[in-house]
Amino acid sequence: MSIGNSLRLVLPVAVIFFVLCLIFTLHRYYSFYASFDQGIFNQVFWNGIHGRFFQSSLSSSLSTNVVHGGEVPTVYYHRLGQHFTPALLLWLPIYALFPSPATLTVIQVTLIAAAGLVLYLLARQYLEPPLAVMITASYYAANAVIGPTLCNFHDICQIPLFVFGLLLAMEKRWWRLFWVLAVLILAVREDSGIELFGVGIYMILSKRFPRAGLAVCTLSFGYMLVLTNLIMPLFSQDISQRFMMERFGQYADGDEASTMQIIWGIVSNPIRLLVELITPVDRTIKYLLGQWLPLAFVPAVAPASWAIAGFPLLKLFLGKGDSVLAITIRYAMTVVPGLFYGAIIWWSQHPKAFKPSFRRFWVGCICLSLFFSFTSNPNRTFYFLIPDAVKPWVHVSLPQQWHHVGQFRSLLAQIPRDASVSATTYLVPHLSSRREILRLPQLELRNDAREVIKVDYAIADLWQLQQYAPAFKSDRAALQELIQLIDRLTTNLEYGIIGFEDGVILLQKSATSKEEAKAAWLAFRQGVGSGE
Known part of the structure; x- marks a missing residue:
């Protein structure tokens, strides 16, 4: 044969x-x-087609200078x-x-x-x-x-x-x-x-x-x-x-x-x-x-x-x-x-x-x-078929997840393509086709002008963390850390809440919070603030 x-x-x-x-x-x-590594490689490829080969602010956030030296991530790393x-x-x-x-x-x-x-x-x-x-x-x-x-x-x-x-x-x-x-x-x-x-x-x-x-x-x-x-x-x-x-x-x-x-x-x-x-x-x-x-x-x-x-x-x-x-x-x-x-x-x-x-x-x-x-x-990959935990029960169904995605897509569309942004892990890949991006809770980076800036936008999927928090300490800790960060950023008026949909919050630097979005955030905050 x-x-x-x-x-x-x-x-x-x-x-x-x-x-x-x-x-x-x-x-x-x-x-x-899809999570953080997908975002890293996408940003590396995106920078590559723009002549900035193998550069990545997301990779910089994992570098020894940042992790051990306490430096600010750079876009030209x-x-x-x-x-x-x-x-x-x-x-x-x-x-x-x-x-x-x-x-x-x-x-x-x-x-x-x-x-x-x-x-x-x-x-x-x-x-x-x-x-x-x-x-x-x-x-x-x-x-x-x-x-x-x-x-x-x-x-x-x-x-x-x-x-x-x-x-x-x-x-x-x-x-x-x-x-x-x-x-x-x-x-x-x-x-x-x-x-x-x-x-x-x-x-x-x-x-x-x-x-x-x-x-x-x-x-x-x-x-x-x-x-x-x-x-x-x-x-x-x-x-x-x-x-x-x-x-x-x-x-x-x-x-x-x-x-x-x-x-x-x-x-x-x-x-x-x-x-x-x-x-x-x-x-x-x-x-x-x-x-x-x-x-x-x-x-x-x-x-x-x-x-x-x-x-x-x-x-x-x-x-x-x-x-x-x-x-x-x-x-x-x-x-x-x-x-x-x-x-x-x-x-x-x-x-x-x-x-x-x-x-x-x-x-x-x-x-x-x-x-x-x-x-x-x-x-x-089979999250919608296999529960992540039984006691306590943790399972996100297919209709539940797609309904959630449909609810917050409009928030992603509000972030300009050339804007700097920081996002939670599962949002990073979808926003990674840009020069300046970090993973929350990081907000500062050094741009091409060698200036340290704070990102223009921050977006967090708190609902996703909320689903897994009952069974996973890391998700519980991340949820509480982000809540405290959002409280601090909005209290000192450094960022304003310009959108909140189904547990996803969108912040903009130096913006005035929208009343409806702020009210939705406070209602959500009340339910999870004590670690429920």
Whole structure:
């Protein structure tokens, strides 16, 4: 059977994945559940089409100068000091044609869906169509694929396509394409060389392409060291003072650390290394089982999976924080290419194991993975179907949310496109196509004239926080903080209330409050002011 004919077997699966993910992610955006990161990337792209590449006031608000130094966010801050992501320029022409946060969502779903088709072509280099179809179906059913697809736009969405393409080029001996894709992988993020390093290790250990593998390892490791120690610090000190410390601060002695210092801190204390690798034991085991489940646990016994995916796994297991072992967020996607390629190699060596009984078991694993992907409610995509809490009951229905959106859209329309604004998390993406934007409660930024100003408008969706406050302390605290902020801003007449609809308040600097809007705010304020 030709590749073209056999590809028709997986096209329906790919189309179903693409259509469903696109529907759910676009619905998530348009119903105002896309959050802060979607706004960051949209502002980066929006600044890009206006010639201000990789600048973002939203990213600046997360920089070490602001978080640790207490400085004011700047509109001319270059995000390359936080994450070095030149590969995003590939998609800038598409965004220029359709400049919207929703465009990023379409790009992300398209890239991840296309990666599955490249995976099928890769599998067909070794396997017959039935096995290749199963491998591909496992990819589209993997929680580590579905979860990151249904979240805010992220740079890691490029990794599956680039890595599968690189491995296919390796199998075909298309070396020019191989090295182009190697460079693109490095351009995705400052740490994406870890995936490439794993490929190089496999090429060496398998003895198939040892010289090329050594070159890959040297290129990827050297690039990451030079980038994180010499190039990124030219933009800001975030890599050493914030991101390294937040993820790997347990291996450092001071308040900041370079990549080399973290690596030395890891290798110089093997006991601590071992403890970090296996703890917390329950979450580590659960994470591995979740990654292996859609492939019927074959990667657990596949040496090639460990060789390639082992290094991304090592980075996650050595890091700290809840997100590193969360299978539904973007970091989990870095492990996927190695696991699936290793499974392909294993099946090429054990084709007789594909018996009807194991096939049924595998289908069961795929169904179970789909079930877990849905019930985990990744990034609240299925908020209207799955309650966020049972005791106390927290659930926002579809009619309820869309009615809410319809009520406050007129407030967004009152904010001029060129005005500076600060907004709550779920409103940020929809207002991020502008130069000056922050997330509440921040109100001050430094503009292009290097002057510190307060934003012209502030808008807060208090109703959304109110829905989740009974079950979540963070939402409760955020609601009370915003209420106190609004009280202060309106009492000293710094901002006036010019709109209030269904728990969403719009403030304008130096404006006189509208009586009707102020009365609606005070009525709402009375109900939640005591923390009810």
